[in-house]
Amino acid sequence: MATQNGTAPLQPTTEITLVFNPDGNLTGYGGCNNYFASYALTGTTTESGNGITIGPLASTKKYCEINGQQETTYLQVLQNTVAYDVTINQLTLTDKSKNVLVFRVPSATPTPVYHQMPV
Numbered sequence: 001m002a003t004q005n006g007t008a009p010l011q012p013t014t015e016i017t018l019v020f021n022p023d024g025n026l027t028g029y030g031g032c033n034n035y036f037a038s039y040a041l042t043g044t045t046t047e048s049g050n051g052i053t054i055g056p057l058a059s060t061k062k063y064c065e066i067n068g069q070q071e072t073t074y075l076q077v078l079q080n081t082v083a084y085d086v087t088i089n090q091l092t093l094t095d096k097s098k099n100v101l102v103f104r105v106p107s108a109t110p111t112p113v114y115h116q117m118p119v
Helices: 068-079
Strands: 017-020 025-029 034-046 049-059 081-087 090-095 100-104
Touching (some): 049 068, 049 090, 068 090
Antiparallel strands (some): 017 025, 025 034, 034 049, 049 081, 081 090, 090 100
16 A cells, blocks of 8 residues: 555555566556656665665556546656665655655465474
């Protein structure tokens, strides 16, 4: 789930994805279109986290009446991202205007442990 400027997305059931690949490129789905861009870690530290640059960003051009504006806002914030922060199951991206995108990774299901009962 991503939030922008502290408010919930207009379509909270929309699946938005973001994958950082080790080759310096990222890919994802914005709720209507697939997108891609390059990224670079700047090595700087800001008040919002570690420095990052993203872009230029490109996407497919499918028209979506319901999620179109939400996707446009999301991609604008993503392309203007200047900082990231990672915790155990959360990635936070902050743009130049202090808009924030938060991605939560579901916790992994624990592996069941079986104990043999004494006879």
